[in-house]
Amino acid sequence: xxxxxxxxxxxxxxxxxxxxxxxxxxxxxxxxxxxxxxxxxxxxxxxxxxxxxxxxxxxxxxxxxxxxxxxxxxxxxxxxxxxxxxxxxxxxxxxxxxxxxxxxxxxxxxxxxxxxxxxxxxxxxxxxxxxxxxxxxxxxxxxxxxxxxxxxxxxxxxxxxxxxxxxxxxxxxxxxxxxxxxxxxxxxxxxxxxxxxxxxxxxxxxxxxxxxxxxxxxxxxxxxxxxxxxxxxxxxxxxxxxxxxxxxxxxxxxxxxxxxxxxxxxxxxxxxxxxxxxxxxxxxxxxxxxxxxxxxxxxxxxxxxxxxxxxxxxxxxxxxxxxxxxxxxxxxxxxxxxxxxxxxxxxxxxxxxxxxxxxxxxxxxxxxxxxxxxxxxxxxxxxxxxxxxxxxxxxxxxxxxxxxxxxxxxxxxxxxxxxxxxxxxxxxxxxxxxxxxxxxxxxxxxxxxxxxxxxxxxxxxxxxxxxxxxxxxxxxxxxxxxxxxxxxxxxxxxxxxxxxxxxxxxxxxxxxxxxxxxxxxxxxxxxxxxxxxxxxxxxxxxxxxxxxxxxxxxxxxxxxxxxxxxxxxxxxxxxxxxxxxxxxxxxxxxxxxxxxxxxxxxxxxxxxxxxxxxxxxxxxxxxxxxxxxxxxxxxxxxxxxxxxxxxxxxxxxxxxxxxxxxxxxxxxxxxxxxxxxxxxxxxxxxxxxxxxxxxxxxxxxxxxxxxxxxxxxxxxxxxxxxxxxxxxx
Amino acid sequence: xxxxxxxxxxxxxxxxxxxxxxxxxxxxxxxxxxxxxxxxxxxxxxxxxxxxxxxxxxxxxxxxxxxxxxxxxxxxxxxxxxxxxxxxxxxxxxxxxxxxxxxxxxxxxxxxxxxxxxxxxxxxxxxxxxxxxxxxxxxxxxxxxxxxxxxxxxxxxxxxxxxxxxxxx
Numbered sequence: 074x075x076x077x078x079x080x081x082x083x084x085x086x087x088x089x090x091x092x093x094x095x096x097x098x099x100x101x102x103x104x105x106x107x108x109x110x111x112x113x114x115x116x117x118x119x120x121x122x123x124x125x126x127x128x129x130x131x132x133x134x135x136x137x138x139x140x141x142x143x144x145x146x147x148x149x150x151x152x153x154x155x156x157x158x159x160x161x162x163x164x165x166x167x168x169x170x171x172x173x174x175x176x177x178x179x180x181x182x183x184x185x186x187x188x189x190x191x192x193x194x195x196x197x198x199x200x201x202x203x204x205x206x207x208x209x210x211x212x213x214x215x216x217x218x219x220x221x222x223x224x225x226x227x228x229x230x231x232x233x234x235x236x237x238x239x240x241x242x243x244x245x246x247x248x249x250x251x252x253x254x255x256x257x258x259x260x261x262x263x264x265x266x267x268x269x270x271x272x273x274x275x276x277x278x279x280x281x282x283x284x285x286x287x288x289x290x291x292x293x294x295x296x297x298x299x300x301x302x303x304x305x306x307x308x309x310x311x312x313x314x315x316x317x318x319x320x321x322x323x324x325x326x327x328x329x330x331x332x333x334x335x336x337x338x339x340x341x342x343x344x345x346x347x348x349x350x351x352x353x354x355x356x357x358x359x360x361x362x363x364x365x366x367x368x369x370x371x372x373x374x375x376x377x378x379x380x381x382x383x384x385x386x387x388x389x390x391x392x393x394x395x396x397x398x399x400x401x402x403x404x405x406x407x408x409x410x411x412x413x414x415x416x417x418x419x420x421x422x423x424x425x426x427x428x429x430x431x432x433x434x435x436x437x438x439x440x441x442x443x444x445x446x447x448x449x450x451x452x453x454x455x456x457x458x459x460x461x462x463x464x465x466x467x468x469x470x471x472x473x474x475x476x477x478x479x480x481x482x483x484x485x486x487x488x489x490x491x492x493x494x495x496x497x498x499x500x501x502x503x504x505x506x507x508x509x510x511x512x513x514x515x516x517x518x519x520x521x522x523x524x525x526x527x528x529x530x531x532x533x534x535x536x537x538x539x540x541x542x543x544x545x546x547x548x549x550x551x552x553x554x555x556x557x558x559x560x561x562x563x564x565x566x567x568x569x570x571x572x573x574x575x576x577x578x579x580x581x582x583x584x585x586x587x588x589x590x591x592x593x594x595x596x597x598x599x600x601x602x603x604x605x606x607x608x609x610x611x612x613x614x615x616x617x618x619x620x621x622x623x624x625x626x627x628x629x630x631x632x633x634x635x636x637x638x639x640x641x642x643x644x645x646x647x648x649x650x651x652x653x654x655x656x657x658x659x660x661x662x663x664x665x666x667x668x669x670x671x672x673x674x675x676x677x678x679x680x681x682x683x684x685x686x687x688x689x690x691x692x693x694x695x696x697x698x699x700x701x702x703x704x705x706x707x708x709x710x711x712x713x714x715x716x717x718x719x720x721x722x723x724x725x726x727x728x729x730x731x732x733x734x735x736x737x738x739x740x741x742x743x744x745x746x747x748x749x750x751x752x753x754x755x756x757x758x759x760x761x762x763x764x765x766x767x768x769x770x771x772x773x774x775x776x777x778x779x780x781x782x783x784x785x786x787x788x789x790x791x792x793x794x795x796x797x798x799x800x801x802x
Numbered sequence: 803x804x805x806x807x808x809x810x811x812x813x814x815x816x817x818x819x820x821x822x823x824x825x826x827x828x829x830x831x832x833x834x835x836x837x838x839x840x841x842x843x844x845x846x847x848x849x850x851x852x853x854x855x856x857x858x859x860x861x862x863x864x865x866x867x868x869x870x871x872x873x874x875x876x877x878x879x880x881x882x883x884x885x886x887x888x889x890x891x892x893x894x895x896x897x898x899x900x901x902x903x904x905x906x907x908x909x910x911x912x913x914x915x916x917x918x919x920x921x922x923x924x925x926x927x928x929x930x931x932x933x934x935x936x937x938x939x940x941x942x943x944x945x946x947x948x949x950x951x952x953x954x955x956x957x958x959x960x961x962x963x964x965x966x967x968x969x970x971x
Contacts, residue, residue: 100948206958207949208947208949208950208957209947209949212949212950225948225949227949230951231951232950232951232952233951235950235951252950252951252952252953252954253954255950255951256947256949256950256954256956256957259950260956260957260958263958264958267958268869283931284931284936285936286931286936286937292945292946292947292957293945293946293947293949293957293958293959294902294945294957294958294959294960295957295958297898297902297939297958297959298902298958298959301892301898301899301902302899318928318931319924319927319928319931319936320924320928322924323920323921323924326920326940327920337884337885338885338887338920338940338942339942340941340942340943340944340945340946340959341939341940341941341942341945341959342939342940342942343939343940344927344936344937344938344939344940345892345937345939346936346937347937349892349898349937350892350893350894350937351892351893351894351896351897351898351899351937352894352896352899354865354868354899355865356865356866356869357865358865359864359865359866360864360865361863361864361865361868361896361899362894362896
């Protein structure tokens with residue numbers, strides 16, 4: 074990204090932080106909390122997620138057959154099915170239905186798929202009135218804005234903003250002020266539109282092929298009214314909404330409202346197999362049921378069949394559009410979908426949808442906002458690996474870019490596996506290990522140089538590293554050198570309870586060897602014979618920049634370096650949570666399954682390992698006792714997804730510390746993200762709630778390097794890894 | 803339905819601010835008369851034929867009477883105690899608009915049709931779908947929105963719901 078592009082992106086984010094940020098933050102965080110509460114009290118959640126995932130996998134696999142079945146069922150019911158190739162095709166069909174019935178006005182319930190095809194604009198261009206009856210969508214229609222969230226489309230607007238909008242637009246006799254007044258006004262206004270309408274349009278949360286049933290999940294009741302009041306009902310649904318039959322629906326009914334809003338079930342789950350027998354409603358007539366019902370199901374392809382063929386992005390089609398990935402995302406909570414979203418879709422999964430239906434260029438503007446923190450992974454009710462989708466699309470976007478003019482300058486320094494086209498910024502961060510090696514070897518000169526104003530100016534201009542962010546300092550002596558110089562392990566294998574390899578991740582080895590030393594001393598004091606062999610970077614750095622080939626090569630090297638240790642029965646102990654998560658999650662994508670499994674089963678987060686040693690009889694007195702000392706601990710986002718953050722808490726508590734934990738999803742630093750000129754302010758905005766919650770804490774602990782950097786920058790005092798705090802001095 | 807299931811339904815409905823009462827089929831006309839606000843429209847109750855006809859409830863509403871009614875009385879095909887959910891039919895008898903348009907909905911359910919959880923309800927649903935009865939609305943609580951900045955109850959659907967359990971059906 075050029076300097077100008079960095080600046081303009083930073084400006085755009087700054088503007089959204091100021092205008093839409095407060096409302097989005099309040100609403101998305103609230104939904105996120107409600108989801109946690111709902112899931113905490115619903116033990117079957119994870120089992121149902123797997124079941125739902127399996128049903129979706131099967132349904133997408135047999136999609137052509139399901140389309141045949143639903144066509145037959147809907148036609149048997151007396152309706153029509155139209156398979157639309159793209160948006161223009163779908164719009165032309167809807168227009169033709171409207172023309173055949175002499176439709177002047179249409180009422181709609183909330184539907185992202187009709188947002189995707191922009192059917193409102195199309196019908197309005199044909200002089201047909203279109204009314205959104207979902208109140209959030211209605212607000213946006215009046216404001217002429219796009220949805221900022223899959224479920225709460227107007228969540229970026231406060232009540233006061235909506236009141237000002239309505240008062241300006243409708244000029245009511247008494248100005249509207251409260252949520253109650255605004256709701257009543259919109260309901261009455263839209264009630265008239267519904268009674269007058271000639272056609273009702275809905276989307277579908279699910280379509281049951283066997284019976285030709287449209288399933289609509291809503292809270293307001295507007296979808297029911299839109300579907301059954303006008304004689305003509307047109308439902309527009311992506312082909313991926315098909316399920317075989319009502320027998321497959323139950324897990325989705327259990328999951329969707331919990332994931333979306335934390336409700337056990339939505340107010341209305343309508344299962345309609347139209348045209349229904351429900352009497353038609355002509356408010357100008359003096360009897361119910363005088364008309365004939367007509368129903369059209371428009372099934373939309375618009376790129377979905379290509380997604381189905383795409384091994385990396387196929388799982389996008391399993392999405393049930395609950396918005397949980399957005400609500401659980403720290404960046405989304407700060408800026409919402411108008412920054413973290415494309416033409417139609419918003420939040421983490423938007424990358425898959427936008428790439429599939431609008432093309433990769435619609436993703437370029439917001440794809441970087443996924444930092445790979447993985448907080449959405451456990452939130453997704455159909456187990457979609459959303460960070461992986463973002464990584465894959467980032468990789469594809471990188472390849473599509475023009476070769477950077479700086480490439481020749483850095484080719485020697487940055488030994489990645491990528492074809493030309495990656496930006497200098499991405500290559501620099503992706504090859505951070507090489508930089509760290511040089512920086513450490515030349516420290517402290519490298520540190521003085523890197524912090525000098527002219528160098529920071531160049532770094533900002535050429536690489537997009539924000540000059541307000543303090544750069545990490547390189548250690549003159551690496552962890553590996555320290556370990557070799559002290560003569561290796563102080564516990565001989567013959568005297569040891571276990572043997573372990575401490576993985577010298579890039580940050581620990583070159584920047585923060587102290588936490589590596591603390592790990593070595595702690596493990597030795599607990600009776601473990603330790604090795605610190607030279608093992609390369611895990612691949613996390615290139616992967617986060619969307620450099621998948623380089624990440625795969627790094628993973629392969631790490632496996633090569635560690636396999637023999639694993640075979641010798643040595644445990645692999647990892648200090649940096651992002652590298653531990655790399656081995657436990659992403660290596661499945663990068664290495665042969667058996668290799669990934671072998672490494673995963675032998676590797677531990679350092680605090681998890683200490684916990685295991687203590688559980689197996691190691692003497693806790695060897696570690697520094699807490700004696701009631703209060704500590705504030707922020708677990709790394711990726712560690713929290715894997716559940717390993719709990720071990721740090723357990724060890725600290727066992728040692729007698731009084732532990733307070735953070736409840737934010739991510740610190741906002743997210744590796745390189747917080748250094749980037751375009752995202753510095755967003756990163757600080759995300760970090761502030763964490764810093765605020767720890768403002769009065771004397772001792773702050775954080776397991777991730779970048780979490781620690783963020784906390785130190787915002788709190789202006791040290792934030793160490795827990796192992797440094799409890800390890801013997 | 804056991805007394806536990808009955809209790810569970812009542813508690814779930816209470817937590818949704820839905821009021822409940824019970825009556826025998828024979829008492830239904832008097833009971834319904836007490837829980838409705840007039841004018842009221844209704845759809846016939848299959849498990850208590852003639853019950854609504856013996857009340858002020860208009861079981862053959864016009865669009866006008868539907869729009870001006872203060873209460874709509876419908877049967878629930880079944881209920882789910884776990885969530886306080888009512889399965890509202892969508893047939894030519896007009897349950898869908900009658901349960902949806904008036905600000906108050908009175909749903910009448912036979913005690914033998916109350917299922918403890920969603921699993922039991924879906925088993926029944928699978929049977930009904932196989933028999934061709936395949937339009938139904940699961941309604942839980944009152945219609946609501948948070949789109950205007952805070953939670954407001956009573957949007958496009960009813961803002962008040964009352965459930966009558968018919969104890970001998």
